[in-house]
Amino acid sequence: MTDIILQLEGVKKSYNDRQVLKHIDLSIRPGELTGIIGNNGQGKTTLMRIILGLLKADSGKILIEGHNADIPRSIEQKRIFGYLPESVFFYPEMTGRNVLRFFTGLKKGDCGIIDNLLKTTGIEYAADQKVKTYSKGMKQRLGLAQALAGNPKLLILDEPTNGLDPAGISDFYKILADLRAQGIAILLSSHLLSEIESHLDRLAIMKDGIFVKQGSLETLVSEAVLKTSIRFRIVKNENAVMDRLVSYQIQKNGNNIFTASCVRSDKDELLQRLTGLHDSVNLMAIQDPGLDEIFHYFNNEH
């Protein structure tokens, strides 16, 4: 229990008559990267703001390091968090370095780490430029540096890679990997599924204010009845090949190129059959279901 940094039980929130969060349960442990995925307007940002104490939940329980969350959050409880909002803005006339100096001071952090933060997030070269000259990607990097000031135990990142170029996104996840290795837990939201797929420990799929599914990627893959596709080329004896694969769903993609689909549990058997036909068939590619398919499966199921 005590190794859980944050625990939510039955958290609900409504705006006027609209129930934005219907029932949220969530646990976060040190060094874990939890991704909340969902379409826009499903309640991801509201949930993050409730965790931070910027909004009050209507009901439910929030435990921070095993203790009931104070309302408003106590200074000690706020110290746990580092926050990067979806669209981060800073004081335009300040330089990047002064922004970090300001927030590090507010978080009672060590100002000696500012150079290190600038270097880690890759904006050292622009440290003494005014923030108003920064691109969106640079502001996101500065936002991450700001979130790290004060040595948080849990980083809350709302759509953190918005505005980053592919190289920036790659750098960003490298930084997150280093932070996880240091035991920092990360909760991030995204709707860019392909980019976060290989970085997640746990996944929570949010729809209409509830987590329709949550767990590790492996668990979700095994629970979802998703098909694996194998592409192959038939070089001879097409009829004989088709007879052997009659129990599978086959789709013709082009000249002698086919795709056979089966549920994941039947994948090995299908592969064995295809390799047994090596005189007539050349294997081209095996495509397992990814986060995209998992998301759509659970999102559409509910």
Place this chain on the structure above:
Amino acid sequence: MNEIILIASKEFIERLKNGWILAIAVSFMLFSVIISFAGLGFTGSIGQPDQEITLLSLTSLVIYLVPLLGLILGYDSISGEHEQGTLDLLHSCPISSGQILFGKWTGLSAVLMFALTIGMIIPAVIAVYQGQDVIPWLWFLVLSMWFGIVFVTLSLMMSTTLWSRGRLLGLVIGLWLIFIILFDVILIGLLVATEGNISNILIDTLFFLNPASVFRFLVIQGLFGDATLVQMGFGNHIPTITALITALILWTILPLWFARLKFSTGK
């Protein structure tokens, strides 16, 4: 404490970099110099008038300009951060809403004090150099600063409603019009309409409801004493300095308290 100083310093530097504060301070300085050295122009003589007359003339200038400066300084200090998205970042830091508010109030008040010092320093230094007493000048400067801080506090309180900047700007201009222009007109209208048959308690209450009236009386009483006010027709209804100072304290503390109640997270 360090967090309050950090926020106050940020506010102070940010506002000073915004050139219009300095522009208002310099304009104020020009006006105060003109008033100080040409204040007797209407009598046909140019030169430095009596200290009391100079300060009385400056009182009108302060009553018109300083509330406007205070209101414009504070009206977007919280709502502006809300609009540009930095307020959530501040609230997510390990500081209380009270520290954010008090830091901003301190920084904005410091800007106002700085602008007023710039605005009055030249006529004050010359006047004192030419033999005038320094104490009335200091009394006047401190009172003017306090008067301005009341309006900084009022605008900060309004800013915690998190309304849009445009709406708040309209509101602070309206507030300035009510306190500085319309209040006296309404009061005189009331006296004329009732032919003076109006409860003294009501008049006294109305009087304390306008910080500009409180400031004006504090300056006059501080400089001239009760006798002048009796001559001016206020008869036996002269509030004591203690009552006036209490009123100004309440005008500072109450809006700050309301702002503190209004400005919190977790709603």
